[in-house]
Amino acid sequence: MRSTSNAVEFDHVSKHYGAVLAVDDLSLSIEPGTTVALLGPNGAGKSTSINLLLGLLLPSSGAVRVHGGTPAEAVRAGQMGAMLQNGALIPELTVKELIDLVRRLYPDPLALDELLSLADLTELAGRRAGRLSGGQAQRVRFALAVAGAPRILLLDEPTAAMDVESRLRFWASMHDYAAGGRTVLFATHQMEEADEHSDRVIVIARGRLAADGTAAQIKADAGGQAVSFVLGEQPAAGLDRLPGVTAVEVAGGTATLHTSDPDATLDGLYRGTALDVRGLTLTGADLEAAFLQLTRESR
């Protein structure tokens, strides 16, 4: 029986390169229309996972499914587009010629003008590919990846060569593309990119799943948020039982409540205690702190 409800499924997938175990019993599924960030330190297995999804590598064990079929079937049907780390462009062709050449390979491609506009290349249409800057060439790679109007778009560190301005333009293009109900999976080292541009963050470390959820959930699970206030001489008893609280520290008259749910903790503090709460500060874990904690835990 083939399930068609998920765009992507990894079912107990492992991948060895000789003695190196790059992906270790990874199971996950991605619903259609989701934008997922794949986050992990160097060597975590991100590129290997993307190559498995594209059918460029076969799993040592387990199964990878794309819309219920094999990756090879999905690629043949033009369902997948990919922007890998260093895809070569033909330097003599103009941007327009190159994109048109590739789009004509697909059964149901996007229109040339639409592609140029989507990748913000209209003004560079007549420029030879060999004369583009690194960031402009990445935009061309993006146009080539979406030329066949794939249902699933895979991006391996797409903004690695881009300056701030190019990054902004690139993410705007990605969101335009994803808005049509397409599934996007992008690998990144940039926490803020994962936080800002995905519906879901999957953290892998040493080939295993370290965390899976929205950026907000991952931050909360890492328990890095805290509510602090001036306790003075008041008793600290019971603070550790407030909703969401994972640990309490009292030092120099200040109480710090580490919490997985600051809203619930504050509510409990005001309604459930008779404390006089002054000098309140809230500190949130950023995704970077959560990520470091998660990937450290899995070592």
Ligand SMILES: Nc1ncnc2c1ncn2[C@@H]1O[C@H](COP(=O)(O)OP(=O)(O)OP(=O)(O)O)[C@@H](O)[C@H]1O
């Ligand atoms: N062709 C290969 N032969 C042998 N080992 C490999 C090969 N490709 C990757 N590896 C190893 O597999 C592990 C996972 O590598 P992978 O490239 O998937 O990680 P990554 O998360 O994409 O890393 P990065 O962030 O550095 O791009 C690493 O230990 C890497 O050294």
